[in-house]
Amino acid sequence: MGTPIPLPIMPGDLTAIGPLLAVVIAAAGFLAVDMAFTREELKNRWTFIIGIIGAALAAVTALMLDIGTGESRLILGEALYADLYTVFFDLLFALLMGASLVLSWTAVERARMKPVEFYSLAAFSFAGMFLTSRAADLLSLFLAIELLSMPLYVLAGFATTSKTGREAALKYFVLGSVASAILLFGIALMYGGTGSIDYVELGAQVSSGGRDSPLVLAGLALILAGLAFKVGAVPFHMWTPDVYEGSPTAVTALMATGVKAAGLAAAIRFLAGPMAAALSYVSVMLWWIVALSMVVGNAGAMLQSNVKRLLAYSSIAHAGYILMGLLGDSLGTAAAVYYTAVYVLSVAGAFGVVQYFGDGDRELETVDDFNGAAKRHPWISLLFTIFLLSLAGIPPTGGFVAKFFVFGSAIQTGHIGLALLGVLTSVIGIYYYLRLVIAMWMKDEGRPVLAELSPTSWVVLGLLAASVLALGCMPGWLWLIVQSAVVSLV
């Protein structure tokens, strides 16, 4: 036989992909639960238990990672990274998985989905999300994006009886496949131009003249377009409002939080890491993506009366704000990561609240449906208001600080026009977020019905609101963590 081949696995590598393993085992565990029990209550109880254990294990294994001196470590045959950046996003996704388990349960049952099936597909999608922040070559990146998308194509179509649900699933699948093809084509061109798919090698090639090759630039533009689709930035946003509206609310919550954060985690890692030297060559393209996202997202949201469509357009606008950070220096990148965290917490909370309003099978859909909510349910309206104010960027909340960081870095690096546009569009944003707040607190008529909230959901919603407020009042500690996480990217 041939010579012995060393396996490219170091002892610490399995800990480094611990969160990934935890959610995959949880996903398989959900299926096992569905087979093992026949009674619905038992199925549901064990689904919840396994899900929480999976999310907790993911968080614990993420924290167990030895970061060392803060430099990026390549693991599993240089296919994945392990550093503070991955730990940061691992914790974010683990939190999201826990929040989804607690907050989406009512909406899952209301949409006539089996919690077991929903959460097992969601867990596979979460596995893809855990992979996006640690991809260290272009194939890992593609694999991560596909793994997170495939279960969501199925989930988007779970509401088989509604026409909009089927439309949403088909739209998401067809457009998502096209975006994947564009991404893959970009990867192929990048490989053709540099002869490598490895981030480290790509970075070295690009900074030593590789960025002048038209193949590399075309590849970079196509990869950027593919990622912009997943993030939902203009002009690749067309699917967002329809898919967000048509999908069951629990799935929409997953798309607005997890998918968006994962797409941004991948984009930030790729653009601020190996492509940092070439970024000035595509900055015009990025500039227009950012500017159009802010304008179209906010202007579109202003015209919506449907809450899910409103949040969809606002998520387009937020994608623009976050990508603005990438135009700046390393502080801008840190601002983008900080903004992502704040955005995810606020939207998880906002969708968490929206999922509880509804009467039987019917969900609250229009802004007017929320009229008088505060009279009947003051506490949850207060929580909803906090999340909305954070999304609007009003001072005591994290949304303000995040916008401050992003605009600040844009001004420092000379993008004053873009920062001005950002401030102007934020003002538009305040208009439509406050419309919801006014409907809840200042209108009398209307009878919004609230599903019964379990104590755990109160705790999770309260924690989300508290963290949003904490990120606004004491941003320092997270800002420092984010800054050192971003240092390891380059």
Place this chain on the structure above:
Amino acid sequence: MLFDYLSVVVLLVLGLANIFGMMVLPKLLRPHNPTAQKLVAYECGENPIGTSWLQYNVRFFVVALVFIIFDMEIVFMFPWAVVFKEVYATSGPLPLIEMAFFIAVLAVGLIYLWVEGLLDWIRTIR
């Protein structure tokens, strides 16, 4: 560097020439004598009944999907099996555990399908 891609262009031109040559040359050489008899179904062929835009039973797709999944599993296992002995010499049973994990995840999916009754050819709607 673009010169390296010349072979691609040559292949493209040759391929197109081949296709059009095969379409144009017979046109010039063959006799042209159409009759109605030549359009009738040939030998074992049957005259089609109805349209071909039918609604197919979804079971065909389920079986096809399962087949592809386990086909791909074999594709992944072949290179693993080829180098297994050499890797085992240095790393111990870790590769075996990895493959077992990979197969276990797929197996859970298959068993789930089975328990749900999606593999039964004649299936009652539940």
